[in-house]
Amino acid sequence: MWMTPKRSKMEVDESRGFRSEWTQRYLVVEPPEGEGALCLVCRRVVVAASEPDVRQHYEAEHGYYERYVSEGEREALVERLRRGDLPEAAPLTPEERAARAGLVVARLLALKGSGWGEGDFVYRCMEVMLRDVLPDHVSVLNGVDLSPEITRQRVLDIHENLRSQLFNRAKDFKAFSLALDDQAFVAYENYLLVFVRGVGHDLVVQEELLTIINLTHYFSVGALMAAILEALQTAGLSLQRMVGLTTTHTLRMIGENSGLVSYMREKAVSPNCWNVIHYSGFLHLELLSSYDLDVNQVINAVSEWIVLIKTRGVRRPEFQALLTESESEHGERVNGRCLNNWLRRGKTLKLIFSLRKEIKTFLVSIGATTIHFTDKQWLCDFGFLVDIMDHLRELSVLLRVSKVFAAAAFDHICTFEVKLNLLQRHIEENNLTHFAALREVTDELKEHLKEDEKIFEPMLKF
Template sequence: MAFSKMWATPKRRRAEPEEQHVFRSEWTQRYLVVERDDGEGAECLVCRRPIVATRERDVRRHYEAEHEHYEVYSAGGERAALVERLRRGDAMSAVAMTREERAARAGLGVAHLLALHGRHWAEARLVRRCLESVLRETLPDHCRVLDEVDLSPESMAKKTLGLARNLQGQLMARGPTFQAYSLAFDDQGFVGTEGRLMVFVRGVDQDYDVDEELLTVVNLHGGPHVGHVEQVLNEALARSGLAWDKLVGVASTGSSWISDPHGGLVQVLQDRASEARGAVGGHTPLPHCAGLLHMQLMGSRELDVGGVVDVVAGWLALLRTRGTRSIGLKMLIEDAEQSHGGDVNLLCLGSWLRRTKALKRVFHLRRDLEVFLTESGKPRSSDMRDLLQDPDWLCDLSFLVDMQTHLAEVANELRLPGTFAFTIMDHICAFSDKLQMLRTHLSEGDLTFFPSSRELCEQLDEQGHTGREVLASHRYQEALARLHGKLQRNFEDLCAVKRDLDMFADPFSFPVENAPQHIQEELIRMKSSSTLLSEYREETLGSFYAGLPPGCYTELQAVTYRAASLFDSSCLSDKAYSYLLQHQARLTHLTSEEHLHALLRIATSNFEPRLDDLVRYRSRSLA
C-alpha cells in the first residue's frame, strides 16, 4: 500500500482542537480569578499571579494547587463575600495561616524554584542572603522573618522529595478517572543519566481533560531487561490506579529492544493489555508509534550519509581545548556549553549538532574552521582540513544542513501540545510527500529547497568543480528513501486506528458505512441532530464530546476516549531531554536515585505542587 494512500485524510479536517482562551465570568466565584484589564488571561484574586493560558483546566489547576482550602466557603453568600474581600486585597483575613506555616510554605517555594532551574540545594543560602540584603534596605523590621525559614541544603533536599511526592499524589488521584491512557518510552541516552528509561503517561477523563505526566523512571544499568521493566511498570501503574485494560497505545524512540516483535517491550505490553481486555475489549493490538520521540535525532542519523556530525563534533571538541581567534567559532562553542550546562564532550556535541541550527552555522563558518585546523598543529589536522576542501564531503555537509531544516519543521509541528493524535497523521503524511518531492527535485538538479547546497554549488562552479551532479547521485536518493521507508514502518500501526481517529476528528463528515456496526446507529443519530452539529462547530473538540447527553452515545464515546488518549506529540520528552542536558553537571553529582527521579518529575510535571497540603501535612506530623 502506498504511503500517501495509507495516510489519506477525510475531506474535512477540524482545526487544531486547542481550547479557546476566553474568560468566563462564573470562574470568579468558582476559582477566585478575574479577567485581566488587558484581556490577556486571568489574574488570581488570592496571590495576584497572572494565568496567561486562560483555559478552564489551567485556571482550575492553579486554584486546586494553591488555594483549594478556600472550599470551606462553599455557600453562595459566603463565597460572594469571600470574593469581595479578595477584591479589596484582604486575602489573609479569609483563611489565615500561622507564622510557622507561612515560613514552611516559603521554604517549599524556594525548593521548587531550585529544582525547576537545576540549581544545587546549597544555593538556597545565596537566596537567603539576597533576600536579607533586600529586606535590610527596604523593610529592616522584617529581616528576622528569614530566621524562621529553613533554607539549609538538608532541608531543601527533603522538601524536593516532598514536592515530587505531592505531584505524584496528584497523578495517583487523577489516574482512576482516566477512561483510557497511553504510554511513551524514552530511552534516549543523556550525558550523566545514561541507562535509564523514562516512562510518560497520557490519560483522558470523562470531560476529555488530558493529562501528560512522568509515570516512572526505570534504571537500565547492566542493559535493558524487558522482564525488569515490565515489573517496575506494573508497580507504577498499580500505584497510579491505572488498569491494564485501559491501555490503548504506546509511543517510543523506536529502540530495537522496545520494538522487537519477538519479545520486545511493546509485544509484552500488547499481551498484557489483550489479556486484561479479554472479556470486554477483544484482542486488538496496541498501536505503536516508534520514533515519535526525538524524531529529529532519528531523521538526522538516517540522512548523515558521510558521517558528517561525528567529524564536525571532533573539530568542535578540538576547538574547545585549543581556543581560537575567530569570534564566530568562539560564539559557537559558548552556545554549545550553555546548552549543556558547561560540560561538553563528543556525545554532547553530536546531539547538539543534530537537534539545532548549529550545523548550519558550522557550514557558514567552514572557512574559519579551515584556518583553525591549519594553525592547530595537530598531526591529524591536515586530514581534517582536506575534508573541508573535498567537494564530495562538502556536498554531504550541505545536504545534511538542508535536510535538518526540513526535519526541524516537522519536529516543531509534532512538538506542539494541546492537540490530538490525528494531527500526527497529517504532519507525517505531509512530510512523507515532501520527501518524495525532494527526491524528484534532487534527481533533476533542482536545488530550490536546498539553499545551502545551492550556495555550495555556486562556489564549486567558480572553482571548476561539479556539485549538482554529486547531489543528484544515488547516495542522497537512497538516504531519502531510507528515511521515507522508516517513517512508513514506524507509523504504520496508526493505520489500525485510522478509522477511529478520523471519526473522532470529524464525526459529521465520517461515512456511517465505514464505522463499526455497533456505532453506526449512534453516528446516524448524531448526524441528524442540528443542535449537536451547531455545538460541534462552536465548541472545542473535547468540550463537544464532553457535552454529549449522558448515556446516549456510550459506544461512540468509548472510541473517542481511546483516540484522545493516544500520544500526540514529543513535547514532554523534549522537555525532559532539555532539562537533563542543561543541568547534567548538577544531576551527575546526585547521591540518590530518588532525588534524580524527584527532580525529573518536578521539571516535567504539568501539575503545580500543592504547597498548602504539604504545609498542613508537616503541621500534623509535628503535632
C-alpha cells in the same frame, strides 16, 4: 478541593476562551477589554485564558478561599468580591512565610536540575543583595533555612506529594496511554522518561510523568519492561487498560523481535484488553532522518570538533553561542553519545555549519586534522544533512503545537511527503532552491575550482 478538574474538550474555543463556570470555581471574571481572566481577589489578569493557568493562579495565590465549599457560600463570596468587600485571610506567621519561601526555592532548584547544595549559594546571594539594597530587612532571612539537608528533604516532600496526587487520580483511569522517551540525557547517563495520559469515567484527561528509569542500570529490554510494570503497579494501573503507546524510533523501542513495544503488547494480551495502538517517531521527530540515512560520518566528525572546542577552545568568543547552547543541553562535561543526539537536531547542526570556517581556523591553530574540509563529498553531505534536518524541524514544530487534531497532523505529514517528492525532483534536476546549505557549499567549491584553473592557466600556456 472544591473545584473540579478540567474537562478535555475538542473545541479550541472552549479550551482557550473564558468560561463562565470559572467565576465560582476560581473567582475570576472575563475582563472588560482584552483576553484572559480577571482575578476578583488580587485584581490581576491571568493572560493565558486556559483552565490550567487560571487554576494554577488560584491554587498558588488564593487557596485560603477553599474553605467556602458549598454552592451558596461560593455565590455569596463572588458577590462580595465584585463589590470590593474582600474577606480577610488569616495572615501567615513569619515561620510560615519562611517555610513557604524555602519550598519555592527548593522547587526552582529542582526544576533547574541544580544540586541541593545550591541552596546555600542562593541564600548568600540574597543576603548580599539585601545588605546593599535593603539593609534594614536583612533579618528576614534569619528564618529561611536553605541548607543542603533541608533542601533535599523539601524536594523529596514535593516529589512525594506529586506522586500521591498522580496515584490518587490514576486509580480512577478507565483507559490510559504511555509515552516512552529514551533520548533524555543528564551528564553522562541516559534515561528513559515514562509519561502517562489517562482518562476517567467523567472524561477528565490527566497527563503526568510516571517514572524515570536509568538506562545504565536497566540496559536490557527485559529489565526495562520489569521497571515499567513495577511503576504501573505502584500507580494502580494495569496494562489491560492501556490503549496507546508512543515511542521513539530507536531499535530498543521498535525492534521486531526484541523491542520494548513487542514485549508490552505481549503483556497486554487478554480477552478484556484494548487493541494497543502504537505511534512511533513522533517523539524527537528531528531524529527520524538519522534512522534512514547514514549520518554517522558527518555527526562523528562534528562531535569531535565540539569536544576539541570545549576542551581546548578556552571560551573563544566566536564559539560562545555554540558552547552556551551545548552546556544548556548537557552541562559542561562532554559525553559523546549525548553530543551525537544533540547534534542530530536541525537548529544545532545549522549553527555549527555557519561556524565551519571559524572551526577550520581553530583546528589548524591547535594542529588537529582538517581533512574533512578538503573532502568535497563530505562537505556536500554536511550541507545536505543540514538542509534535511531543517525541513524536518519545520514539520516537528507543526506537529508539536498544542491541541493539534489527528486529521490536521495527518495533513501536515501528507504535505511533507509531497514536499519530499518535490525535493527529490529538484535534486535530480540540480535545482538547489530549497537546499540553502548545500547550495552554499557548491558555490564555494565552484569558486575554488575557478581559482585552481587560474593558477594552472600560465602553466598550460607554457
